[in-house]
Amino acid sequence: MRIALFSDTFYPQVNGVARTLKRLTDHMEKRGIEYEIFVPELEDGIMYPNTHQFTSFPFLFYPECRTAIANPYNILKRVSDFSPDLVHIATPLTMGLYGIHAAKRLGIPMVASYHTHFDQYLKYYKLTWLSSLLWRYMKWFHTPFEKIFVPSSDTKEYLEERGFHNLSIWSRGVDCCLFNPEKKNQYLRNRYQIKERYILLYVGRLSLEKDLHTLYKIIEEMPAEFQKEIHWVIAGDGPSYKEVLDHVKDKKNATLTGYLDGEELAKAYAEADLFVFPSTTETFGNVVLEALASGTPAIVADSGGVTRIVQNNATGMICRAHDHEHFLETIQQLLIDEMKREKMGHSARTYALKQSWESIFDGLIEEYKEVIFKNKKKKMLLHA
Structure with a gap:
């Protein structure tokens, strides 16, 4: 052929x-x-x-x-x-x-x-x-x-x-050997001096169509009692890189890593407590499947191909598109309920192994x- x-x-x-x-x-x-x-x-x-x-x-x-x-x-x-x-x-x-x-x-x-x-x-x-x-x-x-x-x-x-x-x-x-919960090894905490209890991760192209404005609102409007416990890691590059940098450069609990690949990316997924991805324009959503393979529950919008990857309330949560308040409520619920979060992580990995x-x-x-x-x-x- x-x-x-x-x-x-x-x-x-x-x-x-x-x-x-x-x-x-x-x-x-x-x-x-x-x-x-x-x-x-x-x-x-x-x-x-x-x-x-x-x-x-x-x-x-x-x-x-x-x-x-x-x-x-x-x-x-x-x-x-x-x-x-x-x-x-x-x-x-x-x-x-x-x-x-x-x-x-x-x-x-x-x-x-x-x-x-x-x-x-x-x-x-x-x-x-x-x-x-x-x-x-x-x-x-x-x-x-x-x-x-x-x-x-x-x-x-x-x-x-x-x-x-x-x-x-x-x-x-998805490459389940590369993206694996066993890659969790304090990489993000050591490299970026992260002290907060929870790490919330976004991975993807940095551009307007990824609904970055919803992501900004989620970061900015997180209640104070959770804000001090959370560190945001945004991994990616693209035409909106400078705009994202301007939004996070003065925030002590947010880090923009630039583009990550290979082992670095795998370690980032594995170390995150939640993967937050508000984009509504995905035909599939490779990064979401990579997060699930890493045992990290994904919180996504109810629009596009990501809704066929994430099983709501099983491998992650599906929120109303462009509704930052719904994302905020969901994140808070999962951070409080550690047992549910861990169960979702196991289910996410099990699902990814079949892909x-x-x-x-x-x-x-x-x-x-x-x-x-x-x-x-x-x-x-x-x-x-």
Whole structure:
């Protein structure tokens, strides 16, 4: 099997799409599947094997996704030389358009994966007037695909309501060896001199669409008797980094770590007492699953893919979206009830252990095979 993957973002860029696609290519190597990646130029000139990079500049609403400028003929030739069985388009920006063009010209079947609710981002940038135009484009863009992979049933329902077809769930997994309760070792307390009794953690991209304003209100309006017992750790980077820094720099009980990865991130999850994530725009919510794998209960909003990860009152709590008071009440309840918090942590870990990346990627590969077989059968019938 040969797969050509087109994306406007790829590892080491800091977002869930880039990390998921890197895991996918690692898994394809493990399974002996040949692949080539077509992406905009990566940070610091990083080069990966089997990767074609193109001149680019940051995309307006999502700087981690870059808008590539390339000669379509050069891409067509490279795809033709590789002769893939399938083209997988991961993003709806310029690399996606180049991929569609090449696949159509060469008669190669195509699948897509939908990762981001760009329409929900518009309200945070006061651009909701663009919503109908965006949806027209998204429906046009996704028309040629044999299958459109979505990360959760919530996202599948969201797109079905907007007239999308051929949707299939490609969920997300978690590395339960890396993200593990046993990684708890006082790392955060020692590195950032944390003295407070409880550590509350946020991990994720720092940008408006993560509903950071609700997070600010939760931090600022926590009652005094709890405030002195809590230390907030915010781990992440993104376009709102300076804004977040301005909000926490004068607070003795808040630390902004910047981007954490690997063992550092795993230790942070494991040491936290609660994971607090108010974002309403997630198609899945990888960071939430990582927290659960670490035995840390998650408190999330009742909107988006996170609601299909967290089992309310079992592995965490689901609060009303944008309602900081509901988040505050829930946090206080769980901090008071240590036994319930510990029970949730055990349930969270048990749930995460069933979410293996290997089985999820193998399922995707089986769907690849189904599309390839269907296409070959169609060609045989045409030539019969």
